[in-house]
Amino acid sequence: MDSSTEEYCERLEEKIGSEELCNRTGSRAHARFSVHHIHRMVNESPELYESTERILLVSNFLGTLLTGKYMAIDFSDGSGMNLLDVFQKEWIKDISGFYNGVDISDKLGAPEPTLQEADEVAATISDYLVTRYGFNKDCKVLRCTGDNPATLVGMSCRDQDLILSLGTSDVLIGVCGHVTPSPDIHVFCNPLNSNSHMFIICYKNGSLVREELKDKYCGGEWERYNQMLSTQDNPPLVGNYLPLPASTLVGNYLPLPETCPAGLVGAFCSTDPERLLLSHSPETIVRTVTEGQFLSKRHDISAAGFKPTSNTRLIVVGGGSVNNTLLNLISNVFGVDVYRASSANAAARGAALLAFAGVNGVQRMEELRTEYELVSKTNPELYHTYCGMRENYVDLQKEYLYSSLHKE
Numbered sequence: 001m002d003s004s005t006e007e008y009c010e011r012l013e014e015k016i017g018s019e020e021l022c023n024r025t026g027s028r029a030h031a032r033f034s035v036h037h038i039h040r041m042v043n044e045s046p047e048l049y050e051s052t053e054r055i056l057l058v059s060n061f062l063g064t065l066l067t068g069k070y071m072a073i074d075f076s077d078g079s080g081m082n083l084l085d086v087f088q089k090e091w092i093k094d095i096s097g098f099y100n101g102v103d104i105s106d107k108l109g110a111p112e113p114t115l116q117e118a119d120e121v122a123a124t125i126s127d128y129l130v131t132r133y134g135f136n137k138d139c140k141v142l143r144c145t146g147d148n149p150a151t152l153v154g155m156s157c158r159d160q161d162l163i164l165s166l167g168t169s170d171v172l173i174g175v176c177g178h179v180t181p182s183p184d185i186h187v188f189c190n191p192l193n194s195n196s197h198m199f200i201i202c203y204k205n206g207s208l209v210r211e212e213l214k215d216k217y218c219g220g221e222w223e224r225y226n227q228m229l230s231t232q233d234n235p236p237l238v239g240n241y242l243p244l245p246a247s248t249l250v251g252n253y254l255p256l257p258e259t260c261p262a263g264l265v266g267a268f269c270s271t272d273p274e275r276l277l278l279s280h281s282p283e284t285i286v287r288t289v290t291e292g293q294f295l296s297k298r299h300d301i302s303a304a305g306f307k308p309t310s311n312t313r314l315i316v317v318g319g320g321s322v323n324n325t326l327l328n329l330i331s332n333v334f335g336v337d338v339y340r341a342s343s344a345n346a347a348a349r350g351a352a353l354l355a356f357a358g359v360n361g362v363q364r365m366e367e368l369r370t371e372y373e374l375v376s377k378t379n380p381e382l383y384h385t386y387c388g389m390r391e392n393y394v395d396l397q398k399e400y401l402y403s404s405l406h407k408e
Contacts, residue, residue: 005036008043012036012082012098018183025095026079026086026179026187026197033082035095035104042099055107057081063144068126071141074114076149076198079188084111086189086197114145114191114354121358142358147347148173149191152198154350155341156369159196160312162301164330166320170206172297174199180305184260191354199304204256205293207320212255213289217282226325228286250393252292253278253285260300261401268400270392290326294333295386295393312336315372317346324375331376333390335383339372 009029013021018028029036034057041049054070057078063071078084083104085092089111096105125139152173155163163173179187179197190196210225218224251269258264267278269288278285301308314336320326321340331338357365 003031005031008036022181025082028183035083059144066141067123072112074145075189076114076191077146078111116358118361150347150350154346162314165318167318170203172201174306205254213286251288253289295390308336314338328376331378332382333386338376340375341372
């Protein structure tokens with residue numbers, strides 16, 4: 001990943017402030033975000049910048065090629081630039097004019113909503129493509145967006161839905177009317193509703209950790225791993241499996257420095273003075289670490305302002321989504337029903353749905369919503385137990401993170 005603009009990220013956070021940057025752009029400064037690369041050009045190659053007529057993202061560059069006219073950056077893809085105010089839906093002047101008084105927004109054009117109604121679509125395919133490749137001259141071209149917003153559309157997500165990708169790294173995406181920004185998450189404009197937002201939380205310690213637990217403590221067998229997790233046979237783990245929420249054992253194992261919360265690494269649990277979770281029995285380790293992964297995630301969505309309702313669906317994708325025992329645990333930790341989806345071509349399907357809406361209307365797009373397989377219904381009693389465990393886990397995690405960051 002290109003980290004050549006780290007210096008520019010640091011300068012911007014020094015001027016704007018990391019918290020203020022999060023509160024307005026939805027993310028702290030990230031080297032891969034477009035604004036820092038544009039600022040580098042302004043500062044290091046001013047002649048090249050001056051000779052540039054227009055600056056585009058990959059998404060609206062494609063739309064520009066198809067129409068032969070400059071296409072606007074959409075709100076959702078523009079949210080990943082560290083430049084768009086994701087709440088006011090406009091470029092932030094303090095950032096766009098950060099270097100040498102040069103306002104880069106002049107070369108970006110005004111951002112516009114992602115979703116277009118049929119009567120709003122004015123762009124058609126360019127005359128060149130009609131002549132050269134035989135496109136229909138009446139072919140409409142919708143505003144283009146990025147892969148993450150398109151995936152959200154392709155998954156047929158509605159407000160208060162969650163998507164959990166159980167892959168090498170776990171990724172959690174939520175949709176809600178109001179999101180509380182923080183340095184550990186990304187906030188984007190919702191491609192389907194300009195008055196709503198989506199948040200993305202990425203975790204380094206995902207399936208790789210669960211694979212390690214399976215290989216090291218379960219003889220390489222998922223069946224044995226699942227036996228240690230099965231809430232049908234055992235209540236949430238408390239020492240010798242007694243269901244006592246007030247003294248529930250909690251902990252986690254993070255071999256890689258985590259991104260949320262940033263910097264958390266190592267092994268810790270509530271019953272060991274040294275926080276050395278790995279000194280416990282295999283059964284305790286597997287159960288506690290797996291629960292810890294999802295207790296942490298459940299806390300993170302609450303911190304982001306997401307409040308699950310009775311209509312909330314947790315839609316799982318990725319390799320781990322085939323493990324029904326794991327999904328049962330997740331359902332009870334989150335307190336919502338879990339649905340399984342195929343992640344194949346979700347972004348492409350989302351782009352096709354946006355195009356469909358532009359031709360046939362947004363209401364017609366509702367008819368094409370994907371129906372998912374219900375794989376686990378939450379158990380209210382177990383969810384109540386996990387709520388108590390979550391409070392204990394969050395306190396422990398804060399204590400461990402503070403102590404690890406302040407070691408001499």
